Amino acid sequence: xxxxxxxxxxxxxxxxxxxxxxxxxxxxxxxxxxxxxxxxxxxxxxxxxxxxxxxxxxxxxxxxxxxxxxxxxxxxxxxxxxxxxxxxxxxxxxxxxxxxxxxxxxxxxxxxxxxxxxxxxxxxxxxxxxxxxxxxxxxxxxxxxxxxxxxxxxxxxxxxxxxxxxxxxxxxxxxxxxxxxxxxxxxxxxxxxxxxxxxxxxxxxxxxxxxxxxxxxxxxxxxxxxxxxxxxxxxxxxxxxxxxxxxxxxxxxxxxxxxxxxxxxxxxxxxxxxxxxxxxxxxxxxxxxxxxxxxxxxxxxxxxx
Amino acid sequence: xxxxxxxxxxxxxxxxxxxxxxxxxxxxxxxxxxxxxxxxxxxxxxxxxxxxxxxxxxxxxxxxxxxxxxxxxxxxxxxxxxxxxxxxxxxxxxxxxxxxxxxxxxxxxxxxxxxxxxxxxxxxxxxxxxxxxxxxxxxxxxxxxxxxxxxxxxxxxxxxxxxxxxxxxxxxxxxxxxxxxxxxxxxxxxxxxxxxxxxxxxxxxxxxxxxxxxxxxxxxxxxxxxxxxxxxxxxxxxxxxxxxxxxxxxxxxxxxxxxxxxxxxxxxxxxxxxxxxxxxxxxxxxxxxxxxxxxxxxxxxxxxx
DNA sequence: CGTTCCCCTAGGGATCCCCTAGGGCTCCGG
DNA sequence: CCGGAGCCCTAGGGGATCCCTAGGGGAACG
Numbered sequence: 027x028x029x030x031x032x033x034x035x036x037x038x039x040x041x042x043x044x045x046x047x048x049x050x051x052x053x054x055x056x057x058x059x060x061x062x063x064x065x066x067x068x069x070x071x072x073x074x075x076x077x078x079x080x081x082x083x084x085x086x087x088x089x090x091x092x093x094x095x096x097x098x099x100x101x102x103x104x105x106x107x108x109x110x111x112x113x114x115x116x117x118x119x120x121x122x123x124x125x126x127x128x129x130x131x132x133x134x135x136x137x138x139x140x141x142x143x144x145x146x147x148x149x150x151x152x153x154x155x156x157x158x159x160x161x162x163x164x165x166x167x168x169x170x171x172x173x174x175x176x177x178x179x180x181x182x183x184x185x186x187x188x189x190x191x192x193x194x195x196x197x198x199x200x201x202x203x204x205x206x207x208x209x210x211x212x213x214x215x216x217x218x219x220x221x222x223x224x225x226x227x228x229x230x231x232x233x234x235x236x237x238x239x240x241x242x243x244x245x246x247x248x249x250x251x252x253x254x255x256x257x258x259x260x261x262x263x264x265x266x267x268x269x270x271x272x273x274x275x276x277x278x279x280x281x282x283x284x285x286x287x288x289x290x291x292x293x294x295x296x297x298x299x300x301x302x303x304x305x306x307x308x309x310x311x312x313x314x315x316x317x318x319x320x321x322x323x324x325x326x327x328x329x330x331x
Numbered sequence: 332x333x334x335x336x337x338x339x340x341x342x343x344x345x346x347x348x349x350x351x352x353x354x355x356x357x358x359x360x361x362x363x364x365x366x367x368x369x370x371x372x373x374x375x376x377x378x379x380x381x382x383x384x385x386x387x388x389x390x391x392x393x394x395x396x397x398x399x400x401x402x403x404x405x406x407x408x409x410x411x412x413x414x415x416x417x418x419x420x421x422x423x424x425x426x427x428x429x430x431x432x433x434x435x436x437x438x439x440x441x442x443x444x445x446x447x448x449x450x451x452x453x454x455x456x457x458x459x460x461x462x463x464x465x466x467x468x469x470x471x472x473x474x475x476x477x478x479x480x481x482x483x484x485x486x487x488x489x490x491x492x493x494x495x496x497x498x499x500x501x502x503x504x505x506x507x508x509x510x511x512x513x514x515x516x517x518x519x520x521x522x523x524x525x526x527x528x529x530x531x532x533x534x535x536x537x538x539x540x541x542x543x544x545x546x547x548x549x550x551x552x553x554x555x556x557x558x559x560x561x562x563x564x565x566x567x568x569x570x571x572x573x574x575x576x577x578x579x580x581x582x583x584x585x586x587x588x589x590x591x592x593x594x595x596x597x598x599x600x601x602x603x604x605x606x607x608x609x610x611x612x613x614x615x616x617x618x619x620x621x622x623x624x625x626x627x628x629x630x631x632x633x634x635x636x
Numbered sequence: 637c638g639t640t641c642c643c644c645t646a647g648g649g650a651t652c653c654c655c656t657a658g659g660g661c662t663c664c665g666g
Numbered sequence: 667c668c669g670g671a672g673c674c675c676t677a678g679g680g681g682a683t684c685c686c687t688a689g690g691g692g693a694a695c696g
């Protein structure tokens with residue numbers, strides 16, 4: 027089996043025209059280098075040096091082999107330094123999972139943070155929804171993520187809550203916003219809810235459903251849409267009300283439903299934003315970086331837990 | 332220490348997304364591949380795969396590392412096949428030592444033989460004189476050679492005689508060519524001799540000197556020149572006579588001295604053409620090839636020993 | 637002709653390479 | 667829900683390799 031070590035010994039010997047000096051340069055004893063070169067010759071089936079009295083003389087085969095050997099070692103160096111530059115964030119790709127509406131919570135700013143500090147890296151923020159992200163985590167396609175979680179239990183996952191995001195009731199009808207929304211009134215309201223695909227597993231909707239259920243209600247929604255934006259826009263048109271994260275409401279109301287307002291629920295409900303990764307995994311430097319930056323960003327916007 | 336073996340295991344694992352299948356492909360047990368990959372990860376300081384339930388998933392570091400690893404292995408393959416093609420004479424340089432006037436004995440034909448059989452190779456016929464060649468052999472710059480030797484002893488050299496080349500007396504004076512040349516008459520003749528640089532060590536001149544010395548003569552030469560051609564030309568002009576190899580005389584007389592002729596010496600003297608290389612050396616395929624071809628050529632022209 | 641230089645061989649200790657055996661986790665089908 | 671299958675892991679051991687020191691021998695040089 028050809029080895030890089032053999033090539034190193036060969037090149038040092040070639041350049042010094044001497045096994046002894048090659049060994050000195052490499053920090054080995056002379057017979058060690060001699061053995062490596064001999065093994066290489068045996069492997070190639072061609073003598074590379076003629077042992078002549080004092081010193082060694084390269085054969086024409088060695089002349090031909092040398093540039094190839096140099097190329098191999100150069101490629102190996104390059105491979106290692108490529109990884110080294112990944113480790114120091116000079117290059118490489120950082121992939122991180124994010125809940126779907128992270129764009130409303132400064133996801134772009136997070137990417138900007140990373141790129142400012144490490145201009146050479148590529149950044150991938152992956153995830154159309156927290157559940158989608160959890161699936162990717164489970165399959166190993168993601169190392170770590172920041173998502174919204176309903177409870178704090180998920181098989182084999184380490185979940186670290188970092189902030190809580192209040193759920194609020196949004197309506198274009200001012201009379202419904204005069205006091206905190208109770209389960210009773212909520213159950214009677216015509217609702218448009220976002221995240222239709224993940225209606226069963228969306229954390230906000232789980233929390234909401236649980237609250238209504240405990241109060242004895244089992245309500246349906248009037249309208250199902252995917253985007254929070256669409257839901258808010260429908261609220262703005264007075265076609266329904268909705269429940270969404272306070273952060274989303276603050277962001278979207280002025281633009282999409284200027285006449286609507288929001289009010290807390292009674293009891294208050296919260297979505298938990300958390301850092302999630304596989305339990306027991308040692309996180310890469312890139313993941314730790316993203317976790318730190320994402321946590322800072324979120325906690326600057328939303329109430330820390 | 333980075334090794335090619337680690338890279339091989341890494342790539343197989345990357346492609347199969349599985350250590351087990353990588354091990355199958357490579358013909359190892361699964362823990363062996365696992366260990367190689369782990370060692371590589373430790374060496375690079377970066378995890379390359381996430382071990383997830385069933386199978387492994389490459390990290391972005393692995394994505395970046397892969398093309399580099401492939402380049403290294405490709406370069407290594409190329410290096411090996413470059414040498415393999417030397418071994419099979421598809422390429423590379425064949426260097427062979429030759430006595431200086433080999434051009435008169437079909438040296439060009441020898442090169443043609445090699446190139447015809449192995450169009451890709453470079454051929455170097457090295458040596459301005461047999462002594463010069465012996466020096467290069469001694470220093471290891473040449474592996475093997477065909478040269479003229481006076482005796483059959485040379486320290487540490489393996490000498491295999493393959494042909495003998497008679498020495499003849501060349502003159503433009505027909506009266507001197509009526510009978511074989513004796514030492515007595517030779518000592519009295521005005522001589523032009525070639526190989527002035529190597530006058531002391533040239534094999535033909537050693538043989539000649541020995542013959543004269545044994546007969547009690549200690550003659551000088553009238554003219555010293557380097558080239559046989561010049562010597563023969565001077566003979567053609569009647570300025571002196573010369574002693575040279577019969578092969579050279581046959582070649583050169585018609586062209587350079589049409590009126591001159593040659594006659595044997597009494598006793599007959601011979602230059603010995605021999606294959607020479609370091610004693611105890613194992614010859615490379617290239618050297619064996621050249622020895623065979625050169626021997627065939629020479630023995631087709633000159634009387635085999 | 638002795639000294640020096642440099643390669644070789646010999647032999648042994650440490651390391652590594654790769655194996656088998658067995659444990660734990662995940663996924664899947666009954 | 668539970669057993670089987672798939673896959674990775676660790677543990678431990680045999681054999682090869684790596685690298686060392688010690689010493690021999692040939693070539694170069696004063």
